[in-house]
Amino acid sequence: MVKLEHTVRKPLNREPPLEKLISSFITEEGGYDRNHGPIPYLDASTHRVAIYGAVTQQEFSIGQLSSLPQHTVICALQCAGNRRHTMRTKLKEVNGIDWFDGAVMNCRWRGPRLRDVLLRSGMDLPREKWKDAHVAFACFQTPCQDDEYYGGSIPLERAMQEDADVILALEMNGRPLTPNHGFPVRVVTPGIAGARSVKWLDRITVQLCESSNFYQQRDYKILPEEADCVEKAKEWWDKCPSIVDMPVNSVIAVPASESTVKRDENGVVYVKGYALPSGQDGPVTQVEVSADGGKTWVLAELAQAESPEKGVSLKWSWTLWQAKVKPEPGTGKKFLSRAMDKGGNVQAPCPKWNLRGVSYNGYGESENVEVI
Numbered sequence: 001m002v003k004l005e006h007t008v009r010k011p012l013n014r015e016p017p018l019e020k021l022i023s024s025f026i027t028e029e030g031g032y033d034r035n036h037g038p039i040p041y042l043d044a045s046t047h048r049v050a051i052y053g054a055v056t057q058q059e060f061s062i063g064q065l066s067s068l069p070q071h072t073v074i075c076a077l078q079c080a081g082n083r084r085h086t087m088r089t090k091l092k093e094v095n096g097i098d099w100f101d102g103a104v105m106n107c108r109w110r111g112p113r114l115r116d117v118l119l120r121s122g123m124d125l126p127r128e129k130w131k132d133a134h135v136a137f138a139c140f141q142t143p144c145q146d147d148e149y150y151g152g153s154i155p156l157e158r159a160m161q162e163d164a165d166v167i168l169a170l171e172m173n174g175r176p177l178t179p180n181h182g183f184p185v186r187v188v189t190p191g192i193a194g195a196r197s198v199k200w201l202d203r204i205t206v207q208l209c210e211s212s213n214f215y216q217q218r219d220y221k222i223l224p225e226e227a228d229c230v231e232k233a234k235e236w237w238d239k240c241p242s243i244v245d246m247p248v249n250s251v252i253a254v255p256a257s258e259s260t261v262k263r264d265e266n267g268v269v270y271v272k273g274y275a276l277p278s279g280q281d282g283p284v285t286q287v288e289v290s291a292d293g294g295k296t297w298v299l300a301e302l303a304q305a306e307s308p309e310k311g312v313s314l315k316w317s318w319t320l321w322q323a324k325v326k327p328e329p330g331t332g333k334k335f336l337s338r339a340m341d342k343g344g345n346v347q348a349p350c351p352k353w354n355l356r357g358v359s360y361n362g363y364g365e366s367e368n369v370e371v372i
């Protein structure tokens with residue numbers, strides 16, 4: 001029997017305080033946890049990842065995965081529900097965990113490329129089929145809240161694209177994964193919603209349709225505004241695409257909403273936060289901050305000019321930033337942030353409401369700040 005922690009009814013879901021989260025470029029410890037079921041404690045020496053579907057069926061042990069060429073990726077892993085709290089308070093009530101801005105972490109992941117594993121498994125679907133085919137990931141170790149197992153899929157074309165950097169991560173920040181984050185192996189899908197980065201991975205299938213798992217078909221989709229209750233959502237699930245890429249985003253961590261900040265001797269207040277690029281369009285190239293409700297904007301300084309690791313791009317990673325603004329003293333002040341990425345995607349003031357409150361990427365905002 002696999003040892004389990006937490007339960008289907010009460011899975012572990014938590015996020016760190018924002019100011020702590022942005023205190024380091026690499027999220028070493030205390031990143032967010034998002035689970036739809038219990039956390040299994042697996043034995044790396046007996047664990048296998050089975051490869052099914054349009055391949056020569058086979059299994060990989062952890063030893064075999066670690067003897068393939070290893071690839072390092074620095075990328076943000078973000079829950080599609082990150083910032084749901086802002087959507088529900090600014091727009092309208094939504095269904096889902098009340099995530100603030102901390103359901104994201106920026107880590108160094110290492111393991112074989114999914115592409116290499118598929119090629120070594122004899123994946124020989126002709127190229128023209130790649131764009132309609134999918135790679136499905138599954139973990140059958142525990143049941144989940146809404147399905148018998150956890151699963152998700154991504155387009156096969158993305159998995160096979162060498163510079164899309166999809167890996168089967170064995171390590172996080174230079175150490176084996178922890179049980180919470182998927183030990184002994186998880187998928188890491190840079191730029192794509194965290195839901196597809198399946199933890200405790202035990203099966204990969206190359207197939208001609210998306211994963212049929214609940215979390216691919218009945219969750220993590222941006223439903224239209226008219227789907228405003230669970231009943232109405234039912235007719236939309238099959239018509240709406242599953243989320244793949246996450247949108248460009250930024251949030252303000254400091255000063256926090258409802259806090260008091262003191263200007264320095266030059267009348268300056270430092271505004272800090274993180275920014276995320278959209279899907280494959282990273283890195284973030286610009287962050288602007290406004291201290292007057294969006295009338296004027298100043299450029300923020302981006303912290304990470306160079307990758308901390310040679311040969312590892314910053315394309316998938318978050319960008320920590322800091323801006324100097326000179327607000328008038330007073331109460332009820334509002335600060336805004338907006339990011340742009342290399343692909344030219346710019347954050348809009350506010351996206352449309354959706355029932356599940358996913359992919360919120362309105363301007364970063366801190367409200368009701370007292371400036372003294």
Ligand SMILES: Nc1nc2c(c(=O)[nH]1)N[C@H]1C(S)=C(S)[C@@H](COP(=O)(O)O)O[C@H]1N2
Nearest residue numbers: 032033034035036079139150194195198199
């Ligand atoms: N097996 C399994 N994998 C999973 C999940 C899960 O519940 N079970 N949650 C997914 C979701 S929705 C997210 S956002 C990320 C969270 O990863 P973390 O807990 O390491 O932060 O894992 C994904 N992989």
Ligand SMILES: [Mo]
Nearest residue numbers: 079080194195
């Ligand atoms: Mo998620």
